[in-house]
Amino acid sequence: MRIDARQNRDRLLSAARSAVTEQGADVSLRDVARRAGVGMGTLYRHFPSREALLETLLRAGFDDLADRATALGTADAPGEALMIWLREAVAAAHEYKGAIDAMVAAIADPGSPLHASCQTMKAAGGELLKRAQNAGEARSDIDGSDLFAVLAALAWLRDQPAFAARTDLHFDLMGGALLVRSKTP
Structure with a gap:
């Protein structure tokens, strides 16, 4: 995996961990992507669902x-x-x-x-x-x-x-x- 892709994945996981802990498992995926500083396409490339x-x-x-x-x-x-x-x-x-x-x-x-x-x-x-x-x-x-x-x-x-x-x-x-x-x- 490219370094930038790995960094995006790590940021997504960190953002998701915080968001799910705060808001629950049904947190908006758009919110997760926003917190990670990436677009929805990047989120779905790493996590299709x-x-x-x-x-x-x-x-x-x-x-x-x-x-x-x-x-x-x-x-x-x-x-x-x-x-x-x-x-x-x-x-x-x-x-x-x-x-x-x-x-x-x-x-x-x-x-x-x-x-x-x-x-x-x-x-x-x-x-x-x-x-x-x-x-x-x-x-x-x-x-x-x-x-x-x-x-x-x-x-x-x-x-x-x-x-x-x-x-x-x-x-x-x-x-x-x-x-x-x-x-x-």
Whole structure:
């Protein structure tokens, strides 16, 4: 890639990161191009669709979450490791307002540019879930899709200003429902 094209791509990603963080995933692509100081043609040459731009923004975060799940996969307390990963995944999804809608749609659409990244992240969380289930620390009647649904619900709640003050409670309620509680006599 030519140096000027690389610089334009980097400026577009930086502008998109800021714009999506501030305004949400449905930010105007014209605004992204304006912030980057490039024309719409340049934006579309690098990112032919909004989804392609979001995929590039989110891919590194999804890869980090997959790596984090692998690292947590050796933890002594699998249920706790699952909750740590889930909390980090919810925070990552919340970083880009409104991106959870694109993530949920991408999981169901193999043709989506976001599909592979979302599937990798979902599978990594699913492995943590299986480990917690095998240790008797997580419910056995759920799978990676259920875990992703809880992640999506928690990220959506966190995006809602009316619920912002109670996000920790919501996490404890919904995330905790994944775990098996030992019965005290």
